[in-house]
Amino acid sequence: MSLETDFIVIGSGVAGLRASIALAGSGACVTVLTKDKASESNTEYAQGGVAVVLSDDDNAELHEEDTLTAGAGLCDPEAVEALVTEGTKYIKELIDWGTEFDRDGGRLVFTREAAHSRRRILHAHGDSTGKEIVRALIVRAGREKSINLMPFANTESLLVSDGRCVGVRFLDPILRAPRNIFAKAVILCTGGAGQLFLHTTNPPVATGDGMAMAYFAGAEMADMEFIQFHPTALNVEKAPRFLLSEAMRGEGGILRNKYGERFMARYDERSELAPRDIVSRSIVAEMRSTGTRTVFLDMTAMDEVFLKERFPKIYETCKFYGLDIAKHLLPVSPASHYFMGGVRTDLHGRSSVQGLYAAGEVTCTGVHGANRLASNSLLEGLVFGARAGEAAVSDSSEFRVRSSELESAELETRNLELGTGLATAVKKRVKRSMWERVGILRDKDSLRRALREFQQIAKSNLSISSNNFVTLALLVAEAAFWREESRGAHFRTDFPDKHENWQVHSVQKTGHEIYGSKTINFGVKEL
Numbered sequence: 040m041s042l043e044t045d046f047i048v049i050g051s052g053v054a055g056l057r058a059s060i061a062l063a064g065s066g067a068c069v070t071v072l073t074k075d076k077a078s079e080s081n082t083e084y085a086q087g088g089v090a091v092v093l094s095d096d097d098n099a100e101l102h103e104e105d106t107l108t109a110g111a112g113l114c115d116p117e118a119v120e121a122l123v124t125e126g127t128k129y130i131k132e133l134i135d136w137g138t139e140f141d142r143d144g145g146r147l148v149f150t151r152e153a154a155h156s157r158r159r160i161l162h163a164h165g166d167s168t169g170k171e172i173v174r175a176l177i178v179r180a181g182r183e184k185s186i187n188l189m190p191f192a193n194t195e196s197l198l199v200s201d202g203r204c205v206g207v208r209f210l211d212p213i214l215r216a217p218r219n220i221f222a223k224a225v226i227l228c229t230g231g232a233g234q235l236f237l238h239t240t241n242p243p244v245a246t247g248d249g250m251a252m253a254y255f256a257g258a259e260m261a262d263m264e265f266i267q268f269h270p271t272a273l274n275v276e277k278a279p280r281f282l283l284s285e286a287m288r289g290e291g292g293i294l295r296n297k298y299g300e301r302f303m304a305r306y307d308e309r310s311e312l313a314p315r316d317i318v319s320r321s322i323v324a325e326m327r328s329t330g331t332r333t334v335f336l337d338m339t340a341m342d343e344v345f346l347k348e349r350f351p352k353i354y355e356t357c358k359f360y361g362l363d364i365a366k367h368l369l370p371v372s373p374a375s376h377y378f379m380g381g382v383r384t385d386l387h388g389r390s391s392v393q394g395l396y397a398a399g400e401v402t403c404t405g406v407h408g409a410n411r412l413a414s415n416s417l418l419e420g421l422v423f424g425a426r427a428g429e430a431a432v433s434d435s436s437e438f439r440v441r442s443s444e445l446e447s448a449e450l451e452t453r454n455l456e457l458g459t460g461l462a463t464a465v466k467k468r469v470k471r472s473m474w475e476r477v478g479i480l481r482d483k484d485s486l487r488r489a490l491r492e493f494q495q496i497a498k499s500n501l502s503i504s505s506n507n508f509v510t511l512a513l514l515v516a517e518a519a520f521w522r523e524e525s526r527g528a529h530f531r532t533d534f535p536d537k538h539e540n541w542q543v544h545s546v547q548k549t550g551h552e553i554y555g556s557k558t559i560n561f562g563v564k565e566l
């Protein structure tokens with residue numbers, strides 16, 4: 040039997056939780072479907088912190104300027120303005136809701152990360168910022184009686200009727216069977232897709248399902264070629280690529296090659312604090328020239344007590360792998376980290392499909408352009424999560440959910456065979472190919488080979504989740520093939536320069552050829 044609610048939020052990271060709170064504020068019933076336990080998300084693992092204009096020597100214009108510079112000509116200035124100006128209000132609200140950011144003698148402390156012109160990053164429990172934000176948001180959401188959070192409720196398809204998104208099909212964790220749930224609007228907050236690559240800082244839930252679901256529901260996708268690779272993921276045998284926060288370099292960490300030489304200044308005058316894409320490519324070049332699989336992060340010049348206090352989670356994790364961050368050089372290499380592209384939305388989270396909204400890493404709002412400024416995404420989740428929730432309420436006040444009619448109606452949903460045991464093998468193959476051919480350095484030949492392989496895989500009888508996965512890989516590879524220049528995080532060795540002609544966003548949609556658009560948001564109605 041199907042279910043009915045006012046609004047569905049998919050995902051319980053920073054964007055999903057903030058959107059749910061905004062929706063509940065209107066008195067509406069909100070059902071939050073989330074794939075794993077409520078806290079499992081990219082947000083939970085965020086380390087460095089959240090960028091916000093709150094320190095005495097900072098202002099919104101400076102934060103805006105840094106964000107636009109990092110975005111390499113593809114940020115939407117209005118989206119960036121909304122982020123930096125409204126961000127402060129949402130962080131203050133988060134503090135009011137009990138988020139404990141680190142303080143010194145009662146005053147908030149700010150750290151620095153690459154490409155920020157000021158120390159403007161708030162952090163919590165040293166390097167567990169995301170965990171603290173999720174904790175506070177879950178407590179706050181729990182106070183809203185009309186929010187019903189359903190963990191372990193994996194969603195695979197959106198339900199569309201007459202061009203409007205009317206609900207989702209999910210796997211009911213209690214019935215252990217697929218079930219439809221209908222609503223006035225659906226807000227996708229499913230996060231990014233770092234897991235598309237062999238090496239990633241992202242947890243297993245980050246498989247980009249929401250992007251694929253939106254694409255199949257007819258939504259426009261934008262800037263899918265722009266993937267951020269984090270330069271410093273711990274690289275020890277048989278361990279996942281645990282992130283060693285950029286804040287470590289912000290506090291004075293140094294990168295060395297296998298000969299112990301500090302090399303970054305040879306690549307960029309900003310050395311270790313150059314933008315992430317530059318540091319990642321420099322590390323790849325250094326690894327190639329020295330014939331190694333890692334370089335080293337050196338924190339040994341710093342006081343042990345400071346390191347333990349400032350980076351407790353990193354300290355403990357490295358210790359688990361036999362490394363003392365105060366004494367040892369830490370083997371690191373780049374790993375996929377963040378998706379700048381995603382579901383194309385306007386400034387209030389509206390996608391191109393009526394009734395379908397999106398917020399957070401699953402989107403392309405124009406906030407990050409071709410490269411995200413460090414620590415801007417937690418802020419994006421708060422600002423645009425709240426905006427999407429408010430827009431969904433205001434747009435759908437006249438709309439009634441008619442689940443009994445919809446139940447028997449012709450729903451445009453995907454009619455795939457539920458494939459069997461292929462999933463793991465398929466995903467492994469795609470991940471390796473994405474890493475080797477669609478990774479930090481790309482060219483026409485590598486991309487063409489990846490595209491052929493993914494097209495072949497997509498023809499086989501796949502489960503919906505495998506089909507979502509390979510479709511997303513195809514979208515990224517196709518956009519990377521299309522963009523014949525290098526810009527931000529997208530680096531083509533056969534087109535190493537940036538070109539004015541390419542100052543456009545890639546747009547992909549089912550049944551249409553990929554094309555370039557000058558603007559990202561649709562410029563439709565404001566609230």
Ligand code: FAD
Pocket residue numbers: 049050051052053054055072073074075077078079080081082083084085086087088089090168169192193194195228229230231240241242244245246247248249282376377398399400401413414415416417418420
């Ligand atoms: P997420 O937090 O990823 O939440 C997505 C949610 O959707 C999860 O609950 C997931 O279970 C659910 N979901 C996914 N698919 C489905 C499905 N099919 N059905 C149901 N539910 C689904 N950013 C910063 O600003 N500062 C930092 O310091 C920082 N550090 C980071 C460190 C790490 C290790 C990582 C991985 C990322 C970091 N980032 C940081 C990036 C940032 O954490 C994310 O971009 C941001 O948290 C995304 O929030 P979100 O709400 O959009 O998605």
Ligand code: SIN
Pocket residue numbers: 085086087088283284285286377412413414415416
């Ligand atoms: C980090 O701590 O290095 C991650 C920060 C981010 O991705 O914004």
